[in-house]
Amino acid sequence: MRLLQVLVPTSKRARVEDVLEDVGAEYLVVDEVRRTEAVVFYVPVPTGAVERMRERLRDAGLGDDTYVVVTDAQSVSGVDTADLEALVEGPKGERGVSHTELRERAENLWPDGATYVALSFLAALVAVSGLLIDSAIVIVGAMVIAPFAGSTLSASAGAVIGDYDMVVRSTRAQLIGLSVGLLGALTAAFTIQQLGFVPEQLQISQAEQVGFFLTPSLLALAIAICAGAAGALALATDLPAAITGVAVAAAIIPAVATSAIGVVWNQPLMAAGSIVLLLMNIVFLNITAYVALVALGYRSSVISSALSGSTISARTGAYALLVGVFLVVAGITVGASAQHIAFEHGAVTATSDTLEDDLYGGLELHDVAVSYDDAGLFGDPETVTVTLGRTTDEDYAQLAQSLRDSIDAQTGNDVTVRIQFVDYQSASAETDVREHVRVHAA
Incomplete structure (x- = not known):
């Protein structure tokens, strides 16, 4: 009230x-x-x-x-x-703020131009460092300083309240922020490589933290959707909207850093996969935030305003073009992401089903990683790498072929299967007791 x-x-x-x-x-x-x-x-x-x-x-x-x-x-x-x-205007009752307050809250999340550019650059630099040293805490630090919450959520806020200028400013800011972030990530990755802190011959895609951001996945999609919904909810209520900044950055800044690492280390598949992941996250962040605001009761959308407009001008034409470009990018990204996610799910399911056989009771599944060829966003999967833990010296000579046949039957894709074994030696308290009894018996 x-x-x-x-x-x-x-x-x-x-x-x-x-x-x-x-x-x-x-x-x-x-x-x-x-x-x-x-x-x-x-x-x-x-x-x-x-x-x-x-x-x-x-x-x-x-x-x-x-x-x-x-x-x-x-x-x-x-x-x-x-x-x-x-x-x-906006939600009925006390569930959300007015259009004016929503606009002000979104704009208050934006730092000024120079600060926004500087934070984008520094966040990407820190993210690259965190990925290369395999430190999750450093990556979280990059998310904290990333300034993308305001620029991302403002597009959705402007769309539901019919503020076309706000949508354009947000889109421009997102493009600038991502460009500057990519420049910062390339600078950091190139510098680290040239100074020899990370060997150029290192299989960088096998690093644990880097592996999380190589291709779109169902879990990555869930992060983007939850971040967009949480950001919209905080923006439209009395919650501090800044608390969602880390969640929004989690869907953006690591993927930017990974794509730059792929470019510097001459790994085109790695760069392409992370770019698809980045596009997927950005698209679903914006769409989810918009849908969440509409669900909260904000009804004056860009679509309804455009449909009710009786005149066509250069300005409305520019807005229509912007929306059209976004829809095209969204369609391509969703199609590519759906293909990647569906294959990954099929590969994981096929691998799990194969390892349920009693022949492989001594193995532990650690990871299933998928890489793609360079035919573009819709390229077919090329290699599936399965990481297994084992405590015996058995070589499981037929396992790779069994996994390949199972994945082929599950997904319909002809792929190469590689197996990476992580060997363990174990000593238990029970073994120590038996040795102790044997000594005394002798």
């Missing part, structure tokens, strides 16, 4: 009262003791109705220079504001 305190000249008092009564508002009028020619109206309104009420007051002759104070009314009793619900 909000309380409007409006200073009204006595000459306009009757017109203001007519407007308030027309919309069913309940109000108080108090004399302004310092100005005998003015009174103060106290008008409680629902949270999302402030701007619409201001529009009504402008129609009554109160310009933008009118003295108006809007405060947060924690509790109001004896006042019925049910008739004012029709004026609410």
Whole structure:
């Protein structure tokens, strides 16, 4: 609930009262003791109705220079504001903020231009360092300083409130941020390689942290969807929206760093896979945030506004082109990501089914990694690498062929299967007890 305190000249008092009564508002009028020619109206309104009420007051002759104070009314009793619900922009009731507040909260997440560019560069630099030294905590640090929450969520906020300029600014900021981040990641990766901190011959794609961001996966998709939904929820409520910044950055900055590492280490498959992952995350972040805001009750969308518009101008044409480009990129990305995710799921299922055989009871499945050829986003899977732990010296000579046949039957793709064994030696307390008994018996 909000309380409007409006200073009204006595000459306009009757017109203001007519407007308030027309919309069913309940109000108080108090004399302004310092100005005998003015009174103060106290008008409680629902949270999302402030701007619409201001529009009504402008129609009554109160310009933008009118003295108006809007405060947060924690509790109001004896006042019925049910008739004012029709004026609410955004969610009905107390579930979300007004369009104006939503716009301000989104814009407040943006640092200024120079700071935004600097943080994008530094976040990518830190992320590359974290990936190359295989440190999850350093990667989290890169997510903390990444400034992408505001630029990403603002596009969805602008879409649901019909603020086309906000959508354009957000899109431009995302492109700039990603470009600067990629430049920073390339700089860091190239410098680290040239200084010899990481050998050039190292199979960089086998690093544990790097392996998480090589290709789209169902878990990566879930992270992007949850981050978009959480960001929209925080943006539209009284929760601090900045807390979702790490979740948003988790879907963006590691993939940017991985693609740069792939370029510097001359690994085109690695770079291409991480770029597809990055595009997938960005698309689903924006779509999920938009859908979440619509689900919260924000109905004035870009689509409905465009459909209701009766005139076509260069500006609306530019917006339509922007939406069209996004839809094309989204369609291509979703198609490629779906193909990658479906194959990965099939490969994991086939591998698990094969290892359930009693012949492989001594093996532990550690990882299933998929790499693709360089035919583009829709290229066929090329190699499946299965990492297994074993405690015996058995070579399992037919296992690779069995896995290949199983994956081929499950997915319909003809792939090469590689097996990487991690050997273990074990000593248990039971073994120590038996040796101790044997010695005493002797």
